[in-house]
Amino acid sequence: MASTVRLLLLLLFSISLPCVYSKPPDFVNVGALFSFDSIIGRAAKAAMEAAVIDVNSDSTLLNATQMRLIMDDTNCSVFKSSIAAFQMLERDVVAIIGPQSSTVAHMISQIANGVQVPIVSYSATDPTLSSLQFPYFFRITQSDSYQMAAMANLIDFYGWKEVIAIHTDDEYGRNGIFSLDDEVEKRKSKISYKLPLPVNYNLDDLTNVLNGSIPLGPRVYIIHINPDPALKFFQVANKLNMMTSDYVWLATDWLCTTLSSFSPKNQSLLRIIEGVVGICQHTPQASQDNTFGLNLYASNVYGSFAYDSVWAVARTIDTFLNQENNLTFTTVGSQFGKLKIFDGGKQFVKILSETNFNGLTGHIHFDGDRNLVPYDYKVYNMVKQAVHNVGYWSNHSGLSIEPPESVKVDKTSSAVSNDNLGVITWPGGKTDRPRGWVIGDAERPLRIGVPRRASFVEFVTELSNHTIAGYCIDVFKEALNLVPYDLPYRFVPFGDGLSNPSYDDLVKFVTDDVFDGAVGDIAIVTNRTRIVDYTQPYATTGLVIVVPINNSKASTWVFLRPFTIEMWCVTAMAFVLIAIVMWLLEHRVNDDFRGPLKRQLVTIFLFSFSTLFKRNQEDTISPLGRMVMVVWLFLLMVITSSYTASLTSILTVEQLPSPITGIDSLVATGLPIGYQVGSFAYTYLADSLFVPKSSLIPLGSPDEYEKALRLGPHNGGVAAIVDELPYVELFLVDHDDFAIVGQPFTRSGWGFAFKRDSPLATTLSLSITQLSENGKLQKIHDKWFCEKGCSSGVGRESEPNQLQMSSFYGLYMICGIFSLTAFVIFLLQTVRQYIHYKQKQMLDLSSPSFPASSNRGCYGVLFNFCDFIDEKEEAIKNMFKKDDDPQGTHTV
Numbered sequence: 001m002a003s004t005v006r007l008l009l010l011l012l013f014s015i016s017l018p019c020v021y022s023k024p025p026d027f028v029n030v031g032a033l034f035s036f037d038s039i040i041g042r043a044a045k046a047a048m049e050a051a052v053i054d055v056n057s058d059s060t061l062l063n064a065t066q067m068r069l070i071m072d073d074t075n076c077s078v079f080k081s082s083i084a085a086f087q088m089l090e091r092d093v094v095a096i097i098g099p100q101s102s103t104v105a106h107m108i109s110q111i112a113n114g115v116q117v118p119i120v121s122y123s124a125t126d127p128t129l130s131s132l133q134f135p136y137f138f139r140i141t142q143s144d145s146y147q148m149a150a151m152a153n154l155i156d157f158y159g160w161k162e163v164i165a166i167h168t169d170d171e172y173g174r175n176g177i178f179s180l181d182d183e184v185e186k187r188k189s190k191i192s193y194k195l196p197l198p199v200n201y202n203l204d205d206l207t208n209v210l211n212g213s214i215p216l217g218p219r220v221y222i223i224h225i226n227p228d229p230a231l232k233f234f235q236v237a238n239k240l241n242m243m244t245s246d247y248v249w250l251a252t253d254w255l256c257t258t259l260s261s262f263s264p265k266n267q268s269l270l271r272i273i274e275g276v277v278g279i280c281q282h283t284p285q286a287s288q289d290n291t292f293g294l295n296l297y298a299s300n301v302y303g304s305f306a307y308d309s310v311w312a313v314a315r316t317i318d319t320f321l322n323q324e325n326n327l328t329f330t331t332v333g334s335q336f337g338k339l340k341i342f343d344g345g346k347q348f349v350k351i352l353s354e355t356n357f358n359g360l361t362g363h364i365h366f367d368g369d370r371n372l373v374p375y376d377y378k379v380y381n382m383v384k385q386a387v388h389n390v391g392y393w394s395n396h397s398g399l400s401i402e403p404p405e406s407v408k409v410d411k412t413s414s415a416v417s418n419d420n421l422g423v424i425t426w427p428g429g430k431t432d433r434p435r436g437w438v439i440g441d442a443e444r445p446l447r448i449g450v451p452r453r454a455s456f457v458e459f460v461t462e463l464s465n466h467t468i469a470g471y472c473i474d475v476f477k478e479a480l481n482l483v484p485y486d487l488p489y490r491f492v493p494f495g496d497g498l499s500n501p502s503y504d505d506l507v508k509f510v511t512d513d514v515f516d517g518a519v520g521d522i523a524i525v526t527n528r529t530r531i532v533d534y535t536q537p538y539a540t541t542g543l544v545i546v547v548p549i550n551n552s553k554a555s556t557w558v559f560l561r562p563f564t565i566e567m568w569c570v571t572a573m574a575f576v577l578i579a580i581v582m583w584l585l586e587h588r589v590n591d592d593f594r595g596p597l598k599r600q601l602v603t604i605f606l607f608s609f610s611t612l613f614k615r616n617q618e619d620t621i622s623p624l625g626r627m628v629m630v631v632w633l634f635l636l637m638v639i640t641s642s643y644t645a646s647l648t649s650i651l652t653v654e655q656l657p658s659p660i661t662g663i664d665s666l667v668a669t670g671l672p673i674g675y676q677v678g679s680f681a682y683t684y685l686a687d688s689l690f691v692p693k694s695s696l697i698p699l700g701s702p703d704e705y706e707k708a709l710r711l712g713p714h715n716g717g718v719a720a721i722v723d724e725l726p727y728v729e730l731f732l733v734d735h736d737d738f739a740i741v742g743q744p745f746t747r748s749g750w751g752f753a754f755k756r757d758s759p760l761a762t763t764l765s766l767s768i769t770q771l772s773e774n775g776k777l778q779k780i781h782d783k784w785f786c787e788k789g790c791s792s793g794v795g796r797e798s799e800p801n802q803l804q805m806s807s808f809y810g811l812y813m814i815c816g817i818f819s820l821t822a823f824v825i826f827l828l829q830t831v832r833q834y835i836h837y838k839q840k841q842m843l844d845l846s847s848p849s850f851p852a853s854s855n856r857g858c859y860g861v862l863f864n865f866c867d868f869i870d871e872k873e874e875a876i877k878n879m880f881k882k883d884d885d886p887q888g889t890h891t892v
Contacts, residue, residue, distance in 0.1 A: 015290065027459035028317050030310075033108065035071040038122050038376055039227040039261045041100060043303030045071070048097065062318050069097075069310070076405065081712050085111050089340055089610060092329050093118055094320075094348060095313045097306070102172035104183045109134040111702075116345025118352055120313055122305035126175045130369040136349060139300065140309045141688035142281050142377075147252055150279050150377040150393040151222060152183035157419050158633040160436040162192040162757060163220040166341060169196035176224050181575065191705075192218050197884055206236040210503045214240075215444065217758070220248040220436045227258045234272045244548050244855050245428025246438050247566035256380070259387065259607050260300045262800040270385040271540030277425030282378040283361045283391060284405050300359070302317070308359035317354040320344065323351075376404040383425045388657045390422035421801045435485065437621055437759050448476075449506055449515035450524075451678070452495035455701035456727050458784050459521040471784040476519045476752060476883040478776055487760075491519075492827040499720050500678035501741035507532055507753050517760060518753040523724065525748060526678050533756055536765035537749025538777060543681055544728050547660050547720040548709050549739045562646035566805045574812060578632050581819045582607060585826055611636055631818040635811045637825045646803055660720055662742035667691055673720035674699045684746065702731050709738060726750075730785060746791055 032048055033746040035041040055061060070091060074081040088096065089111070095118045099105050104122035113136055120138045120198050121129075127145040155163060159634040165180065167173030173196065181191050193216050195209050223233060224787050253267060255278045262269070281301050312610045321327075329340035330797040342348065356365045369545060376394040380387050394404035395522070399419040425432050440446035450468050453461045460470035478489060495501030503522055509515050511531045523541060524534050563571070565673055583600070593708045610635060660666050664671065667689055677700045685691040697718050699705055711717025721728075725744055732738060756759045771777040 017788060019074070024063055024065045024321050026064070027068045028062075028327065029070055029091050029093045030313055031085075031088040031091075031098075032069055033062045033073040033074050033081055033088070033096060033098040036069075036071075037074045037676065038076065038100070039229060039257055040300065040302045043300030044098075044100065044122060044306035047303035047307040049316075051307045052059055055314040057308065060839070061314060061499075062321070065317075065321065067310075067317070068575035069315055069798065074099060074101075074104060075567075076104065076109050078104055082107055082111070088340070089115055089117065090130075092340060093117060093329070094317060094327060094342060094344075095352075096290055097122070097309050099124065100302070102129065103170045105129055105137065106171055109137045110817075112136040114337055114612065116342045120309045120350050120352070124172075125178045126272065128171070130371055133636050136345070138312075138352060138366060140312060140364065140372050141305045142374055143177045143371050144252075146379065146395065147185050147279065147281075148176060148180035149395060150379075151180055151250060152187055152189070152251065153393060153419065154277070154279070154379065154398055155184055155189055155220065155222075156187040157421065157434070158433050160190045160218075160220045160248070161759065162188070162437060163217050163218060163222055164193045164195060164216040165191045165222045165224065165609065166195045166197060166201050166213075167224040168201070168226055171198050172226070173197075173224055177222075177307070180222065187754065190757065191222075192216065198717060199226075201232075203232060206233055207240070210236055212239055212643050214242070217439045218437045218559065219246050219434065222250050222252070223255075224252045225254055227254050227261070229258060229261060231258070231269050231272060234276070238272050242273070242274065243427045245426060245430050245623070247427055247555045248434050249273075249427065250438060251276055251419075253278070253280045255376075257300060257302065267385065270382065270778075273382045275386070275425055275429070276382045276790065276850060277379065277390075277424060277426075279377045279379055279384075279393065282376045282403070283821035284403070304361045306362055307855050308364050311359055312352065312364055313356050315355060315357060316348060319349055319351045323347075335697045345388065364784045366493045375547075378423060381424045388422075391420070438760060439758070439760060440488045442488050445490045446516045447514070448489050448491050449494045449518040450491050451501050451503065451506055452493040452497045453497050453501075453521075454495075454497060456521075456675075458730060459726070462728060470520075472520045472750070473593045474780045474783070475768070475771070475777065478536075478763075478771055478780065479538075479764050482767040482770050483763055489516075500676065503676050503680065504528065504683075510753050510755060513755075516755065517758070521724075521726070521750050522753055523680050523682075523748050524751050528753065531756070532753040533758055533761040535750050535761050536751055536768045538771070539750040539781075541724045541726055541748050542744030543663075543684065543722055543743050543748075543752060544740045544748045545660065545663060545666055545727050545742055546705070546709070546728055546738050547719070547741050548712075548732070549737060558581075561645060562643050563803050564805065567803055567808070570812065571806055574635075574815070576630070579607060580816075580860075581628060581823055585624045585628065585822060622826075624826055628819050628822045633813050635808075635815045638811055642672060642803055642807075660741055661881075662690070663722075663745040666720055669713075669719060671696050672770070673711040674705065674718035674721040676700070676723045678725060679723060681724070684788040698738075702734070703732055706735055706738075712870075725746075732784075754831060764829070771865070 001873070029232055035046055036045060039822055048069060048071070052067055055067050070088060072084040072088060072094060081099055081101075085096070085108050096108065096112065097120050097121075099121065102124040103300075105119065105121055105126065105130070109119055109129065113134065116136065118136045118138060119134075120140060123141050124139065125141060125144040125147070127143050129139065129150075130145075162570055163184070165177045167177045170844040177191065179195055181194075186188060192265060193213065195213060197209060198205055207676045227235065235250075237247075237249070243249075255276070257280075283301070283304075325344050330343055331340050353370060355364055356363075358364070363373070364374060365373055374395060376392055379391045379393060379399070381390050382388075391399055391401050392404050393399050394407075397404055397407045399421050400407055401420055401422055423431055425431055449460075450460055450473070454457065454472075458471060460468065460472045462468055473491075475615045480489075494506050494509070494515075503520075504527070505516050505840075506515075506520075507522065507528045508531065510518050518532075521539075522534075524537060527533075542773060560568070583603075611629075660669065671692065672695050673685065674697045675685065682698075685696060686693050697708065699708055699718075699721065706718040709721065713719040719743075723731075728740060732740070752764060754762075766870055768777070771780075
């Protein structure tokens with residue numbers, strides 16, 4: 001009986017036990033850490049209180065459990081937030097909503113990792129909070145990585161390549177700007193300067209930062225700070241006269257958050273932000289009013305996110321309890337006292353990450369980084385104390401006038417959408433796109449360093465009246481005339497004027513901000529391009545070698561020098577042989593080659609030699625003669641062209657008194673080499689060609705050039721001078737007993753130097769290209785350097801070798817073969833006719849005969865054959881016709 005009772009009790013206990021453990025708690029604690037007295041905090045407090053009321057009044061949610069919201073004011077202090085977080089965790093909270101500050105969120109997230117309590121923030125936008133370092137951090141708002149992508153797209157849309165970023169010096173400011181830096185770099189732009197502000201900045205801090213930014217150049221400012229109810233930032237900018245048409249002000253969503261808190265009484269502050277462009281988070285449910293009077297933001301958007309955060313936590317608690325999980329905590333000891341770890345924290349986080357519902361701001365669900373799946377951004381412009389929408393941005397369609405939800409995007413297409421925005425009124429009231437940078441103005445003109453040369457002053461120098469003039473200066477001024485805006489500047493001479501300055505030092509002064517740019521005969525070389533940006537070259541140059549020459553007088557028989565004696569002899573023999581061959585081939589058929597012996601001799605040689613100068617009076621008739629003439633004329637064409645070229649070289653090229661023919665032979669001699677003071681030639685010869693520095697002699701003027709070259713290397717002078725081509729060309733205009741040997745052994749150019757990434761380098765490069773295309777660049781050159789005659793700048797060579805027979809052996813051989821072949825064919829034809837003639841004469845004694853020689857034997861046959869050849873071809877053919885038709889002879 002007792003056993004039966006125990007069995008029944010055990011059964012009853014087992015049935016009632018699940019009911020005991022599955023009973024939901026009466027309430028669930030949720031913490032909220034934020035700054036009550038702030039623009040975001042005030043909106044968030046009201047929104048969260050309303051959300052808790054709505055949750056607790058919803059009968060479909062949490063059943064009989066009530067959500068209890070425990071709020072604590074952190075005043076944006078990391079210290080106070082840390083203490084408040086520990087105190088709040090002692091009250092068994094299952095989640096903490098907030099904090100609103102990214103800086104505080106970093107600290108609280110570390111604590112959350114330890115106690116396994118999720119953090120759900122509605123306003124901490126620092127992109128780095130999404131890292132694996134904070135697995136318990138959730139964000140129901142937009143990460144700044146999306147906001148900065150929108151801002152970078154806006155910068156790229158207007159073509160600005162350099163911007164200045166001003167930010168608060170905390171995690172929110174620094175990390176947001178770092179994200180922007182990555183985004184603009186993808187679009188080939190850059191943040192030239194990042195200017196931090198203290199978190200609790202005052203008017204003096206703002207004044208110092210903005211004043212310090214004025215000389216930097218870029219005029220596009222990205223402002224990424226905390227909400228500023230008094231608009232202190234733009235108050236200072238107005239006082240510094242920085243809200244003019246020269247400036248562009250782009251604000252992140254802190255400004256629209258600030259504007260949402262404005263009441264009609266402080267609407268007058270809006271006049272100081274005329275022309276400012278900002279972006280703010282856009283949700284399809286947001287009010288579409290586009291004037292401040294109707295309030296573009298019916299409520300602070302962060303208040304809406306705070307409302308949705310409460311609902312996200314409530315739905316997670318509901319799912320957690322419905323899965324029969326217990327809200328239990330384990331107490332552990334630590335140096336901070338006793339802490340409670342949420343036993344179901346990992347499961348709670350898993351459920352929270354699967355949140356999926358429609359909230360006040362739209363669809364609420366998280367991506368893989370526990371961020372709210374991104375919405376879109378709105379671009380607005382402050383005009384006439386009102387907010388005007390000018391477009392939208394989304395990460396799939398870019399900038400557009402239409403709201404992203406109405407833009408249909410083909411997700412299968414890889415084509416990039418065409419960005420478009422409405423008309424923006426910029427500071428100063430202009431609607432044209434601002435240039436975005438100002439390097440010089442009337443108050444602070446550009447400081448242009450120019451070398452004060454002591455020699456070759458035609459390129460650039462300071463005159464006695466302290467004006468700067470020269471070829472390079474004229475090019476610079478003409479290039480500036482093509483720039484479509486005013487660019488004040490002043491020339492600053494560099495050097496003492498007694499010797500040429502170091503151009504490496506001049507370029508370094510540009511890097512050190514002593515000069516804004518450098519104009520002059522500045523060679524574009526490797527070590528300088530590492531520290532400055534150059535314009536496109538306006539003059540081509542390179543290092544050349546100058547040596548003395550012997551300007552020898554042309555001799556009486558200079559015309560014989562192109563050919564060697566052997567060549568002259570062979571050519572003369574060729575004329576005689578061609579004359580004989582052509583006489584043999586034409587004598588029997590061409591009356592021009594017949595007649596008295598004297599006339600024939602004259603015809604033979606005149607015909608051959610006259611082919612050099614004109615068409616022959618005697619025409620060739622025989623096919624064999626024409627064939628030989630074609631080959632002979634081709635040989636003459638080559639011979640005469642080569643002779644003309646060789647003679648021209650001999651008459652125009654001076655002979656060198658030294659074996660130096662190029663840079664290799666010069667270095668190999670080991671003799672002293674001169675170079676111009678200040679030129680990069682010294683560095684190149686010493687560092688690249690390893691010429692001993694003791695062998696390099698500095699020379700400062702054309703007079704020193706001349707003196708050193710005339711003295712020679714063994715009398716205290718130099719064997720040659722290495723300098724840039726433009727200087728050498730100018731030197732040779734007045735010194736015709738020196739010459740360039742070889743070709744330029746470096747390829748370079750002259751350009752204007754500016755600071756790294758200076759837009760002036762690109763702007764003036766376009767101007768130089770236009771000067772080159774319209775011919776003005778050449779006119780400037782001729783103005784300065786062609787009054788005494790322009791130097792060609794072509795390197796001079798030593799007297800070429802005489803033309804050898806070996807170079808034309810093939811031509812003569814071809815001509816000889818053709819001539820011999822034609823002669824043999826002619827001889828065979830003639831012998832055949834002669835034999836036929838002799839046969840006819842033996843068969844018919846009455847047949848006519850030519851005068852026969854009295855000699856007998858071989859000589860007689862030879863003389864008869866010669867007489868036969870002397871007869872006309874036509875007469876012999878007529879004779880053969882008569883013999884073939886005897887009746888014809890008796891015709892009356």
